Amino acid sequence: MTETKFTPRVFSGAQPSGNLHLGNYLGALRNWVRMQGSEFETIYCMVDLHAITVWQDPAELRRATRELCAGYIASGLDPEKSILINQSQVPEHAQLAWVFNCVARMGWMQRMTQFKDKAGKNAQNASLGLFAYPALMAADILVYHATHVPVGEDQKQHLELTRDIAIKFNHDFGVDFFPVTEPVIEGAATRVMSLRDGSKKMSKSDPSDASRINMTDDADTIAKKIRKAKTDPNALPSEANGLEERPEARNLVDIYAALSDQSVDQVLAQVGGKQFGEFKPMLADLAVAKLAPIATEMARLMNDQTEIDRILSRGSERAREITAPILRQTYDIIGMVPPVAL
Ligand code: ATP
Numbered sequence: 001m002t003e004t005k006f007t008p009r010v011f012s013g014a015q016p017s018g019n020l021h022l023g024n025y026l027g028a029l030r031n032w033v034r035m036q037g038s039e040f041e042t043i044y045c046m047v048d049l050h051a052i053t054v055w056q057d058p059a060e061l062r063r064a065t066r067e068l069c070a071g072y073i074a075s076g077l078d079p080e081k082s083i084l085i086n087q088s089q090v091p092e093h094a095q096l097a098w099v100f101n102c103v104a105r106m107g108w109m110q111r112m113t114q115f116k117d118k119a120g121k122n123a124q125n126a127s128l129g130l131f132a133y134p135a136l137m138a139a140d141i142l143v144y145h146a147t148h149v150p151v152g153e154d155q156k157q158h159l160e161l162t163r164d165i166a167i168k169f170n171h172d173f174g175v176d177f178f179p180v181t182e183p184v185i186e187g188a189a190t191r192v193m194s195l196r197d198g199s200k201k202m203s204k205s206d207p208s209d210a211s212r213i214n215m216t217d218d219a220d221t222i223a224k225k226i227r228k229a230k231t232d233p234n235a236l237p238s239e240a241n242g243l244e245e246r247p248e249a250r251n252l253v254d255i256y257a258a259l260s261d262q263s264v265d266q267v268l269a270q271v272g273g274k275q276f277g278e279f280k281p282m283l284a285d286l287a288v289a290k291l292a293p294i295a296t297e298m299a300r301l302m303n304d305q306t307e308i309d310r311i312l313s314r315g316s317e318r319a320r321e322i323t324a325p326i327l328r329q330t331y332d333i334i335g336m337v338p339p340v341a342l
């Protein structure tokens with residue numbers, strides 16, 4: 001079979017499942033902005049259909065979707081340079097997801113650690129959507145024939161599943177139709193941990209607000225959360241191997257490195273030997289300097305929701321120029337009768 005040449009195209013998204021936080025920013029959003037305007041066509045999504053895999057209050061979901069859009073733009077995504085969309089406004093995502101539900105195997109899905117983490121002990125009571133989540137995610141990506149997907153480290157397993165789905169579809173139907181997508185997991189903080197527990201990732205859905213720095217937090221809140229962040233009693237090491245077995249210390253150093261665009265080694269060369277009492281205020285100042293302008297811009301954008309809704313409608317029109325033909329071709333490949341004009 002000849003190798004199909006796919007247009008270099010980036011797709012990624014976040015759920016409107018609560019507050020956008022520092023982990024989302026350092027692990028995902030910042031890289032999305034960097035890939036914008038490069039050799040890639042870039043598409044960024046607010047994945048509301050993923051958010052409803054766990055209960056969402058309807059009014060809050062709508063507000064959070066608009067706020068997420070404001071967060072994207074305030075972080076540097078430009079609705080002219082990138083296509084910004086709300087997932088439910090582009091129906092081809094859900095339509096292709098059904099096809100992929102029939103491609104993915106139960107055994108593959110049962111290995112997904114995110115489902116195990118989110119369903120917890122009561123897996124029997126989790127929604128079917130939460131289990132099927134990674135097949136919808138594969139559809140989000142492949143309905144654009146996206147070649148690159150910038151995400152945080154926690155999404156690596158889902159991207160491997162996306163590759164498996166593309167390969168199986170191509171193999172089952174003897175085509176070279178879906179690209180085998182490359183994950184892009186880059187930066188000093190690809191897995192930002194909870195400020196309260198160095199063994200858990202920072203998450204929107206963590207019930208403890210003190211566990212994360214929200215992109216909407218003001219300067220005082222940011223400083224207070226960093227001051228209260230869990231640490232150990234030792235001074236900071238001068239070299240990276242001194243952070244082994246010290247997850248909380250490692251996390252704060254990773255965050256500092258990512259926010260200051262330095263490597264962990266460069267940071268430790270400056271702060272090695274300091275106590276947390278001295279390092280935490282440095283980190284708080286840096287975080288406020290980088291994040292406060294984004295929070296201010298988000299608040300400004302949220303004052304004009306009509307403009308946000310307009311940006312999303314325009315985004316979905318542009319998106320469907322890509323997704324509608326790809327879905328049509330998929331249906332054709334799998335043997336569905338095409339509609340005819342009457
Ligand atoms: P939820 O808890 O509802 O799943 P979340 O905080 O995990 O929310 P998502 O919307 O699921 O956020 O993820 C959006 C993007 O942010 C993904 O690319 C994901 O990999 C990345 N991301 C999420 N949490 C972190 C983190 N702690 N560190 C780095 N990247 C992260």
Ligand code: MG
């Ligand atoms: Mg998540």
